[in-house]
Amino acid sequence: xxxxxxxxxxxxxxxxxxxxxxxxxxxxxxxxxxxxxxxxxxxxxxxxxxxxxxxxxxxxxxxxxxxxxxxxxxxxxxxxxxxxxxxxxxxxxxxxxxxxxxxxxxxxxxxxxx
Amino acid sequence: xxxxxxxxxxxxxxxxxxxxxxxxxxxxxxxxxxxxxxxxxxxxxxxxxxxxxxxxxxxxxxxxxxxxxxxxxxxxxxxxxxxxxxxxxxxxxxxxxxxxxxxxxxxxxxxxxxx
Numbered sequence: 191x192x193x194x195x196x197x198x199x200x201x202x203x204x205x206x207x208x209x210x211x212x213x214x215x216x217x218x219x220x221x222x223x224x225x226x227x228x229x230x231x232x233x234x235x236x237x238x239x240x241x242x243x244x245x246x247x248x249x250x251x252x253x254x255x256x257x258x259x260x261x262x263x264x265x266x267x268x269x270x271x272x273x274x275x276x277x278x279x280x281x282x283x284x285x286x287x288x289x290x291x292x293x294x295x296x297x298x299x300x301x302x303x304x
Numbered sequence: 305x306x307x308x309x310x311x312x313x314x315x316x317x318x319x320x321x322x323x324x325x326x327x328x329x330x331x332x333x334x335x336x337x338x339x340x341x342x343x344x345x346x347x348x349x350x351x352x353x354x355x356x357x358x359x360x361x362x363x364x365x366x367x368x369x370x371x372x373x374x375x376x377x378x379x380x381x382x383x384x385x386x387x388x389x390x391x392x393x394x395x396x397x398x399x400x401x402x403x404x405x406x407x408x409x410x411x412x413x414x415x416x417x418x419x
Contacts, residue, residue: 226410233412234347234395280347284408291337291360292397292408294347 192217192283194295202301209268211298213255213281216262223264224282224292225255234280240264251275276302306330308411310396316417322384325414329378329398335359336379337399337408338371342392350394353379386418 197212215221225237238249245257251274255266264281281295309328317323329336338350350369351361355376364371368387373379383390393413 224408234397234410236407236409239407291349291352291363293349294339296346 192221192285192293194281194283194293196281196295196298198298199296200299200301202303203271204303205273206270209253209266209271209275209300211266211279211281211300213264213266213295214262215264215281215283217283217285219285221283221285223255223257224284225249225253225264225266226280226282226294227277228280228297229277237266237279271300271302273302273304276300308396308398308409310394310411310414312414313412314415314417316419317386319388319418320385322382323386323416325381325383325394325396325416327379327381327396327398327411329396330400330409333398333400333409334376335399335401335408336373337397338379338381339395339397339410340392341395342389347395350381383416386416388418391416391418 193216195214223240226234227237228234237253238247240247240257248254253268255264257264278297278299280297282292284292311326334355336353339347341347349363351371352359353373356373370382393415395410395413397408397410399408
C-alpha cells in the first residue's frame with residue numbers, strides 16, 4: 191500500500207527565504223511522486239512530478255524536489271520565497287506506471303511573511 | 305485543449321436535499337477519478353472509473369453517494385440525501401497513460417455547502 195506523510199501542517203517563512211516542505215512516502219512498488227498546490231479558492235495544480243530517471247525534478251514557479259529512495263523522501267524546495275507562493279501544498283504518491291489512484295498527504299499550508 | 309471541467313463550481317443546499325456534481329474529463333482520457341476534501345482535511349480518494357467501469361470504489365463513504373459514468377465520457381456524483389458532513393470540495397481528475405504519461409489532471413473542484 192502507498193501512503194504519504196507531510197511533516198508540518200503549517201510552515202511560515204520570510205519573503206526571500208528558503209522554502210522547504212517535507213514529504214516522506216511509503217510504497218510497496220516503485221512510486222511515482224507528485225507535488226500539487228492549491229491556491230485559495232482554486233483547484234489543484236501540478237507543481238512537479240517524479241516518475242523515473244533524474245532524481246532532481248524541477249517544476250513550475252521555481253520549485254524543485256529531490257527523490258531520495260534511501261530516505262523515502264521527496265521534499266519540496268524553493269530558494270527564495272515570494273508572497274505569491276502562499277498556498278497549500280500536497281505531496282502525493284501512486285503505484286508507478288499503473289493507472290491507479292493518487293494518495294495524498296495531509297497538506298502543508300505555506301505562509302509568507304513580508 | 306480543454307482541461308477537466310466540473311459543474312457546478314459552487315452549490316449550497318439544505319440537509320436532506322440532493323445534489324448532482326458533473327465532471328467532464330480531458331478528451332481521450334479513459335481514467336476518471338473523484339476525490340473530496342472535507343472541512344479542510346486531507347484530500348481523500350472516492351473512486352476510479354476506467355471508461356464506464358468502476359475500477360476502484362473503495363473510498364466511497366456510504367450509500368448516499370452514487371457515481372456514474374454512462375458511455376465512458378462524463379461522470380456524475382450524486383449525494384442523496386446530503387448531510388452536513390458532506391460539505392467540502394469535490395475534485396474530479398482524469399488521466400490516460402498513453403497520452404499524458406500517467407499525469408493525473410485535476411479540475412477546479414465543486415464546492416459544496418450543506419446547511
